[in-house]
Amino acid sequence: MPEPKQPKRKTILITGASSGLGAEMARQFAALGHDLALCARRIEKLDSLKAEIAAAHPDRRVEVRTLDVNDDEQVFEVFRAFKTDFGAIDRVVINAGLGKGAPLGTGRYDANKETAMTNFVAALAQSEAAMEIFRAQGNEGHFVMVSSMSAMRGLPKTLTTYAATKAGVAHLAEGLRNEFYGKPLKVTVLYPGYISSEMNERVDPAKVKGMVSTEKGVRAMVEAIEKEKDSACVPPLPWGPMSVVMKHAPLGVLKRVM
Ligand SMILES: NC(=O)c1ccc[n+]([C@@H]2O[C@H](COP(=O)([O-])OP(=O)(O)OC[C@H]3O[C@@H](n4cnc5c(N)ncnc54)[C@H](OP(=O)(O)O)[C@@H]3O)[C@@H](O)[C@H]2O)c1
Numbered sequence: 001m002p003e004p005k006q007p008k009r010k011t012i013l014i015t016g017a018s019s020g021l022g023a024e025m026a027r028q029f030a031a032l033g034h035d036l037a038l039c040a041r042r043i044e045k046l047d048s049l050k051a052e053i054a055a056a057h058p059d060r061r062v063e064v065r066t067l068d069v070n071d072d073e074q075v076f077e078v079f080r081a082f083k084t085d086f087g088a089i090d091r092v093v094i095n096a097g098l099g100k101g102a103p104l105g106t107g108r109y110d111a112n113k114e115t116a117m118t119n120f121v122a123a124l125a126q127s128e129a130a131m132e133i134f135r136a137q138g139n140e141g142h143f144v145m146v147s148s149m150s151a152m153r154g155l156p157k158t159l160t161t162y163a164a165t166k167a168g169v170a171h172l173a174e175g176l177r178n179e180f181y182g183k184p185l186k187v188t189v190l191y192p193g194y195i196s197s198e199m200n201e202r203v204d205p206a207k208v209k210g211m212v213s214t215e216k217g218v219r220a221m222v223e224a225i226e227k228e229k230d231s232a233c234v235p236p237l238p239w240g241p242m243s244v245v246m247k248h249a250p251l252g253v254l255k256r257v258m
Pocket of ligand 1: 015016017018019020021022039040041042067068069070095096097117123146147148149191192193194195196197198199200247248
């Protein structure tokens with residue numbers, strides 16, 4: 001296959017790149033000609049992903065670093081170190097997240113707090129570190145937040161805290177879009193539906209409507225990111241129409257269809 005032309009946003013930083021959507025985004029962005037700054041806690045997985053990308057696309061530059069996004073200081077250190085490596089970071093994808101949770105008031109505050117800290121507070125730290133870089137680059141860059149379809153409506157039981165964190169990060173990114181309206185910085189919020197990954201490997205696919213493979217789901221994510229859409233439900237079918245139902249259907253109706 002011919003090598004792609006120089007892409008517009010050459011260097012992309014992805015958090016949570018050791019598995020699932022983050023790792024597959026790295027593979028697909030590398031195929032499109034991007035250089036990559038990849039981080040997560042499991043460095044051995046990042047090292048093998050780097051080797052896989054180097055074998056498939058020897059011209060790409062891939063740097064990897066260990067990062068626990070709940071360690072605030074490390075978030076700033078790692079983002080700044082990647083900026084030093086590449087000179088500029090053109091796009092940041094805030095993707096690290098987890099899906100623990102329990103119904104509120106059932107003795108599992110620990111699980112809900114872990115989800116709130118990783119998916120919201122740590123996403124705030126990553127947003128601060130990303131924006132520090134973009135502001136220093138003259139408001140130039142592309143800020144991408146990985147939210148979830150669960151952000152569309154308050155959800156019950158194990159999903160209550162998770163859905164609240166994903167609504168929170170979507171608003172955080174929308175606030176930046178509002179601030180930078182008319183300026184070069186672009187902001188994309190992605191709302192993935194069910195995409196196969198480590199997060200949902202124990203979910204019975206027969207019980208989940210609309211689950212797609214990692215490759216297919218991430219292709220829709222990468223397409224929306226490359227087009228720099230303001231926001232995108234991914235894959236668009238069924239999740240675009242479902243977003244309207246999830247947002248606006250009376251609760252009694254919603255509980256019958258979901
Ligand atoms: N898959 C879906 O259906 C779906 C749907 C909607 C939204 N999402 C969102 O998509 C994102 C990626 O999830 P996924 O489905 O790809 O799940 P996954 O395979 O479990 O990947 C999660 C990634 O986040 C990283 N991570 C978790 N906690 C971290 C921490 N404290 N510090 C640094 N990295 C951390 C993990 O890396 P380490 O463990 O190596 O640190 C891993 O790379 C999440 O934000 C998730 O909420 C997924």
